[in-house]
Amino acid sequence: MKPLSETVAIVGIGESKVGKVPEKSTLQLQSDAAYAALDDAGLTMQDIDGLITTPIRTEPWNMPCGVVASFLGVQPAYLSTLDLAGASGCAMIHHAAMAVASGQCNTVLCVAGQNLLTNKTRASAVQTMAESGAAHAQFETPYGPLVASNYALIAQRHMYEYGTTAAQMAEVAVTIRGHALLNPNAHMTKPITVQEVLDSPMITSPLKRFDCALVSDGAAAAIVTRADRARDLKQKPVRLLGQGYGLSHSYVGEAPRLTHSGAVESGRKAFAMAGVTHADIDVAQLYDCFTITVIVELEDLGFCKKGEGGAFVQGGRIALGGELPVTTHGGLLSACHPGLGGGFFHVLEGVRQLRGQAQGRQVKDAKLALVHGNGGTIAIHSTLILAA
Amino acid sequence: MTALTPLPSPNPLTEPYWQAAHQRQLKLPRCEACTKFHFYPRSACPHCGCRNLSWHAVSGNGEVYSYTVVYRAPSKSFAPEVPYVVAVVALDEGPHLMTRLTQIAPDDVRIGLRVTVDFRRMDDETTLPLFRRAGWSL
Ligand SMILES: [Zn+2]
Numbered sequence: 109m110k111p112l113s114e115t116v117a118i119v120g121i122g123e124s125k126v127g128k129v130p131e132k133s134t135l136q137l138q139s140d141a142a143y144a145a146l147d148d149a150g151l152t153m154q155d156i157d158g159l160i161t162t163p164i165r166t167e168p169w170n171m172p173c174g175v176v177a178s179f180l181g182v183q184p185a186y187l188s189t190l191d192l193a194g195a196s197g198c199a200m201i202h203h204a205a206m207a208v209a210s211g212q213c214n215t216v217l218c219v220a221g222q223n224l225l226t227n228k229t230r231a232s233a234v235q236t237m238a239e240s241g242a243a244h245a246q247f248e249t250p251y252g253p254l255v256a257s258n259y260a261l262i263a264q265r266h267m268y269e270y271g272t273t274a275a276q277m278a279e280v281a282v283t284i285r286g287h288a289l290l291n292p293n294a295h296m297t298k299p300i301t302v303q304e305v306l307d308s309p310m311i312t313s314p315l316k317r318f319d320c321a322l323v324s325d326g327a328a329a330a331i332v333t334r335a336d337r338a339r340d341l342k343q344k345p346v347r348l349l350g351q352g353y354g355l356s357h358s359y360v361g362e363a364p365r366l367t368h369s370g371a372v373e374s375g376r377k378a379f380a381m382a383g384v385t386h387a388d389i390d391v392a393q394l395y396d397c398f399t400i401t402v403i404v405e406l407e408d409l410g411f412c413k414k415g416e417g418g419a420f421v422q423g424g425r426i427a428l429g430g431e432l433p434v435t436t437h438g439g440l441l442s443a444c445h446p447g448l449g450g451g452f453f454h455v456l457e458g459v460r461q462l463r464g465q466a467q468g469r470q471v472k473d474a475k476l477a478l479v480h481g482n483g484g485t486i487a488i489h490s491t492l493i494l495a496a
Numbered sequence: 497m498t499a500l501t502p503l504p505s506p507n508p509l510t511e512p513y514w515q516a517a518h519q520r521q522l523k524l525p526r527c528e529a530c531t532k533f534h535f536y537p538r539s540a541c542p543h544c545g546c547r548n549l550s551w552h553a554v555s556g557n558g559e560v561y562s563y564t565v566v567y568r569a570p571s572k573s574f575a576p577e578v579p580y581v582v583a584v585v586a587l588d589e590g591p592h593l594m595t596r597l598t599q600i601a602p603d604d605v606r607i608g609l610r611v612t613v614d615f616r617r618m619d620d621e622t623t624l625p626l627f628r629r630a631g632w633s634l
Contacts, residue, residue, distance in 0.1 A: 238570035239502075246504035246514075247536055248594045250624055252566060252574040253582045260564035261584055268562070268607045312582075313565040313602075361584060361594035362536050366562055 109209060113382075113495070116205040117338035117345030119331050120149025121456040124221065126326030126444040127295040134166055134222040134327075135179050137446075141329035142180060142219045149331050150342035151215065156331075158186035158207050158216035162196045162448040165236055166227035176219060185213040193242075193483025194395055195353075196220065197328075197452030198490035202351050204332035214334055220449030221327025233323045237447075242484060244359045256320050256398065257312040258360045258485040263400040264314055265366045270415035272403060274314055276422060278305035280399035281318045281441055283427045288438025290428070290469035295324045296442040319399040321440035321450070328444075328452040330459070346459045349384065349476070350493035352377025360485045369486035371408035378478070378491040379410075386411055389493075390474040391461045392432055393454035395482040396439040402426075405480055406434075409491065428469055436461060436469050451481040455492065462496040502573070503622045509537050512551040518623040520615045524591060526552045535591035556613030557630060558587040565602040581605055585627050599628040 109115075122144025124137040132140065138161070146152060159177045169175045173189040186207045192199045197220065204216035224233055234254065242258060243249045266272045282302050288294035300318060308317035338345035354370030354377075357363035379385065386409075394405045403417035411432060412420040420426070426434035437443050437457035440450045458477035460466045479492040506514040516523035524533045527541035528548040540547045563583035569575040581597040583605070597605060598614055610630035617623045 234568075235571045244536065244594070246506065246510055249502060250504055251582050251594055251596045252570060252577070252580060253564075253594070254566065254568065254570045257564045257566055257582050261562040261582070264564060265562040265607065309567070310565075311568045313567070315564075359536065359594075361592055363592070366584070 112205045112209055112351070113347045113349045115209045115335050116332055117335050117347055118201065118459050118494070119333050119338045119341045119343055119345055120145040120151060121459050122146070122148055122329045123293055123453065123456065124327040126293055126324055128225055129223065129325040130226045132223060132325065134164055135176070137221050137223060137325060137327035138176060138219045138329070139180060141221060141327040142217055145217065145329040145331050148343060151331065153181060155215050156182050156217045157184055158204065158213035159184045160188050160190055160200045160204055160216060160218045162200070162220040163189060163191050164222040165240060165447055166222045166224060182217065186216065191448065192481070192488050192490060193448065194397060194451045195481035195483035195488050195490035196448050197450070197455050198479055198481040198492045200452065201330065201332060201348065201455055201492060202490065205348050208332055208334055214337065216332045217329060218332065218452070219327065219329040220452050221446045222449065223325040224446045225323050225325045230323045244361060248359060248361055254312050256315050259398040259400055260312040260315045261360055262366045262404065262486060263398070266400060266403065267314065269367055270418065272418035274306060275302055276418035277319055277399035277403065278302040279421045280396070280402045280426070281305045283421065284396055284435050284439045285442045286427060287436050287469055288442035291438045291443055294438040294443040295322050296438065315398060315400070321397045321445040322442065324444045324446050326444040326446040326449070328449055328456050330452070330455060344463050344496065346462050347495045348492060349495045350378035350380070350382025352381065352491045354489040355487065357487050358484060367404065368414070369404055369408045369482070370489040371405050371480065371482065371486070371491070374489035374491040375409035378493050382493040384476060384493065389432065389476050389478045391436060391458070391471045391477045392434050393436070393458045393477065393479040394434050395451050395454065395480055396435050396441050397482065399441070401482060401486065402434060404486055405482065409478070409480060428471065433471050436466065436471065454481065455479050458492070458494050462494055503618055513537065514622065516551070516553070517615060517625050518621070520623065521553055522556045522613045522625055523551045523553050524589065525549045533589045533591050535593055554587055554589045558585045558611055560597070560605065560607050560609040560611060561586040561592055562607060563597065563605050583627065585611055596626045597628065598626045
């Protein structure tokens with residue numbers, strides 16, 4: 109089989125309106141994203157013969173890929189519901205690529221998202237997430253951890269081992285908020301300062317309110333098709349150069365080390381497959397469920413040494429115009445976090461940057477983008493390296 | 497103290513752990529081949545792959561590997577207890593586990609603090625292992 113970089117391409121991307129969108133159901137949000145991606149590609153729903161989606165938490169869906177495909181009127185030769193938690197966005201692209209490359213189908217629609225904020229209050233969304241299995245039902249949930257507590261355990265240990273500071277974590281939130289302000293479709297619209305992050309309410313020490321992802325409504329979609337077909341479509345095709353998965357544990361309580369993640373493995377594989385180095389990467393769309401996540405990913409993906417992630421995020425290095433612009437659409441911290449689909453917006457932003465369509469937040473001459481998804485508590489990882 | 501909920505529902509894989517805890521004992525699975533302990537329970541030893549496993553008591557001693565003070569409870573049932581300390585304890589026998597620290601002010605918790613197991617009886621069937629500062633008892 110020829111490499112994925114020569115056989116498939118991402119040809120369409122689309123987002124629903126995000127933030128608080130009470131006028132749309134989950135299916136309407138997904139449908140809006142799907143049609144936006146089709147328009148972007150210059151395709152119609154009749155061209156779609158494969159569909160991948162993720163589970164949702166706002167409604168009980170028996171077979172999400174069947175529900176979504178049926179709603180959109182797609183008769184798929186390939187369909188799948190995929191769940192790698194926060195790593196699902198990157199994994200959907202890889203699965204779509206494999207389905208196309210194997211000849212199973214020609215054109216796959218990947219779509220995910222839900223009305224998490226409208227369907228639940230922020231408080232009930234937090235409870236749903238805490239009880240959704242991120243913590244072990246028997247050995248962890250009875251002790252009362254939030255999802256954020258699991259990441260707080262990582263942050264606390266990282267601070268202890270490497271001297272990482274609350275101000276460094278705050279810098280991640282501030283930088284990514286700055287990026288969101290340049291994204292017209294972002295949930296958050298006001299700037300924040302490091303001091304405001306540090307002064308925000310303590311949720312689960314050392315993580316404060318602004319160290320934590322949003323709860324949003326929103327959906328994102330992308331279309332993957334055959335490379336030979338991609339050439340005739342509206343947009344410059346974006347190729348999948350490298351890809352890797354990594355898994356270090358399933359639950360925080362059984363992780364041998366909380367400061368080292370499966371991103372080491374997923375990154376190593378993706379770079380090896382792409383045949384490029386870190387210096388070649390122009391922009392990195394890193395999963396940012398919490399500020400500490402970005403610091404650990406920068407280290408484990410190899411953009412800096414272990415323990416130096418805190419220093420790396422300071423001084424504008426991960427901001428637009430810096431050495432490695434990170435999560436340029438505003439991420440889960442400031443653009444949109446509708447649950448499992450959240451990491452998919454990172455993929456879309458990677459594509460947008462490589463096409464040169466990121467407008468006010470465009471990274472000049474971006475040729476290579478790394479996109480990283482993280483699921484569980486830095487447990488399961490999916491890395492993509494995309495090329496213009 | 498108010499009840500911690502939701503309580504665990506033991507299954508055939510985890511029953512020995514919860515039965516021991518209800519007898520105020522901490523028992524973990526141990527590999528008969530390499531003699532190492534592991535946790536959470538599995539079908540095979542994560543160290544050597546051997547499937548000959550049995551449950552043995554551990555010392556109940558260890559140290560705080562990491563911790564977080566929870567100020568905002570995940571649900572109403574935990575709300576009366578905030579702030580509380582959720583910790584990962586590294587047992588002297590090797591495995592880590594998640595737990596709650598008890599009988600200690602949140603400000604006094606440190607990584608590396610020596611701790612020992614304690615037990616909180618929740619109802620007629622369930623007892624939760626917690627940890628307190630070693631050498632301390634109220
Ligand atoms: Zn063994």
